[in-house]
Amino acid sequence: MALIEVENLSKQFRVARKPEGGRGRLRRLRRDFADVHAVDGVSFAVEAGEMVGYIGPNGAGKSTTIKMLTGILVPSGGRLSVAGFEPSRQRRELARQIGVVFGQRTQLWWDLPLADSFDLLKHIYHVPMARFAANLERCVELMEMGEFLRTPVRQLSLGQRMRGELTAALLHDPAILYLDEPTIGLDVVAKARIRAFLTALNRDAGTTVLLTTHDMGDIERLCRRVIIIDRGGILYDGALDPLKARFAIERTLVVDLEEPAPPLEVPFAIVERVEGPRQWLRFQREQTSAADLIAAVARAAHIADLRVDEPSIEDVVLRIYAGGAGERFSSTPSPG
Amino acid sequence: MRLYWEVFRHGFRRYASYRAATVAGLFTNTVFGFLRAYVLVALFAATATVGGYDLSDALTYVFLGQGMIMTVYMWSWWEIALAIRSGDIVTDLSRPFDYQSYWLAQDLGRACYHAVFRGIPPFLVGALVFDLRLPGSPLTWLLFVASVAVAVCVSFGLRFIVNLAAFWLLDYRGVGAISTACGTFLSGFVVPIAFFPGWLAAIAHVLPFRGMIQVPIDVFLEKERGWALVGVLAVQLAWAAALFAAGRLLLGAARRRVVVQGG
Structure with missing residues (x-):
């Protein structure tokens, strides 16, 4: 069984629609709703140790998928299995198996020194002292965090904070790491540092990584396999090279x-x-x-x-988006 | 349990990291205590008692109330609503802990900090200037501390629910304004509920708000005794439990039905 199994997954939201027209005051009392299919029949499987790029334009359903994979959102349809758990029902058991970094969110305690956040996470995840110390030391060393461990999070630079976020997500040795735009807003040096760290993590600890990003540099440096989605459905699932061969004509x-x-x-x-x-x-x-x-x-x-x-992966993806759902196809997934 | 103890400590330390805010707030609470006290001194020059309170009772009421503003946290606490609006709540919802208990533990840690640094000092200053009433019985002191702890839970229960409204409403401030107004008056913060006209007092008695201010202060002033005291405390505790349960149901509903805002 694959580590992550997604079968025919879908999620609909009811969104209130503001009534149009000038006499809005009265009509506002009656609300119209529209169903939005954020994720619509998505299926894929990820094997342990893979590093997969999950990409698509804004609003394609990437974050919604990740939220369902972590158990935060309950799917409207389909089947989900992550590390043997059903995410929405076994959210707390699953939480010990996964680490999550949302690039535009923070999981650190704003008012307290970085080290205090790590300390609290140690208790939240019941990480044994020796493991905690070893994991923290590895992150601090690889990402050069020693000099700002005692700095309150609110005073960290974005690059420093992201290193803190990654560490926070990894202290409990998760089997799976979800990264939602981990390099957003970072400069070239900071991006390179994060990418090198992720490569080492995947190689040394065998951590499975599912990465959503708009930064094709992330994809090219990190992922051998990509899943491209648009309008809630999968456009491509397979290795990066055949994708280039197919679209980079x-x-x-x-x-x-x-x-x-x-x-x-x-x-x-x-x-x-x-x-x-x-x-x-x-x-x-x-x-x-x-x-x-x-x-x-x-x-x-x-x-x-x-x-x-050669055309960049960016051009390739742009072509696929432009082709849209009409050109939906997939090739055999290549694990590893 | 160890986790919630650590969260409790973090709650205390988070607020301890803003010393200037503590001093500024302390100053404000104390000054307003004096303003309110002098209004009462003028009132009680005309009459010996109002609603069963004499001047000394009323002044004690004011300075206890001023000390409880931050301890109970009556106004504008929006941490969860802001986390919902920014989407940061996603992180905490994916953690292996009980979200509501986590916040309760953190809030109790915060309350401890505010009790010591924002609660006791205004009362001490008030006691230096005015003749405040101090209970003689150690049991009363004990029950007062317990009742303040429950008051924090009642307040937390309400704040938790009001904050969760941000899941459904794009702007939570309307609900916030209503709850702040209700909390301020119906808790007995402005004046004791005994000062209210009969019908308003009757309404205040069946609502949870008085458990935030009126109940602990009445315990301190020994307004209730024997079984009546037990009854008042039991109702306060029951409200804390009921609000906690309601918040839990609401959180469950939010998790199932609502989009986490902000992508």
Whole structure:
């Protein structure tokens, strides 16, 4: 059995709709409701030790899914199993198995020093003293937190606080770590530090990580598998590389010619930009290979230097969102 | 239990970390105590007793009440409502503890801090200037402390429910204004309920609010004795339990039905 099993999961919310029109005063007494399908028939499974990116545009249903996985929200339909528990019924038992970090929320006690929050969490999760000390020491060392452990949380920088949040989520050795936008608002250095820590955690402790993010850098550095959802349903579930192969059909050849030249005319490529001796040629994988194209360019001009740009995962995801639910498909999930 | 003891201690220390606020609040509570006291001195110049209270009773009433403002926390406590509005409540709801007991433990820790640093000093200052009534019997002191503890629970029960309204209402301040107004008057904070016209006193007697201020102070002033005292304390305790139970039901309903705001 997989560590996380989600079958045909759905969640509807009743949302009050404000009546339209000018005579709103009287009509406001009668409220209209609309059903919103935040999550609509989602199924996936995550094996122990996987690190999965769960991505989608705002309002796609990511956070709602995570809230159901932690047992905070009760599903409207479908089946859920996390670490052998049914989240909404066995919320408290499950809580000992999971760690949660919501990037835009805090789980630390605002008025007290960081170390006090950790101390309270030790009691909340009944972590034995030796384990607590070892876990704390590892986090403090890996994320260089020594100098601000005694600082009240309200005085920490965002990067420092996020390191604190991660530590807080890991003190009780959870089997699963849910991260909801863990790097939001962080600078490059802070992001890199968090990513390195997560990689080490997954490698050394075997912690299963489910990560939602809008930062494709997080996905590319951390996850081999992605689940893409939009409008409550799954658009893609599978490895990152085939996703790129499937959607990253357009590539760009950047050539530096020995002398500035008018836009090159070579088959199957369109010159997108010219900047002095440098030209950008867009081409499609199905129509020509990079090697053929380079050969064609070499016949037309003298090449000083060149490189081939793959589209970023960001472009790929953008294409998938644009394709929308009409293009729903999935490939075989690749565990690990 | 160990956990709730730790939470209790954290509750105490959280408030202890704001010393300037404590001093400023203390000053305000004491000054208002004097304002209220001089109004009463003027009133009792015209009459010996009002509703069974003489001047000394009434002045004791005022300074106990001033000390209980923060101990019982009568006004504007919005920690849970703010957590609901920001969405931070998600974290606490996913923890392996009982959410309501956790907050009760924290609130009792807070109440201890406020009793010592915001409750006792205004009373001491009042006692230096006016002739306040101090109970002679140790049992009365004991029952007073117990009744204040229950008063904190009654207040917590009400605050918990009012805060949870934020799950359903996008703006919780309307409910807050109503509950603050009810709490201030019907608890007997402004004047003892015995000063009310008969019909209003009758209403105040069947509502939980008097358990926050009137009941503990009457215990201190030994207004009730014997079985009547037992009855008053039992009703106060029953309200604390009933409000706690109601809050629990409400939390369960919120968990099932309502969107946690803010994504």
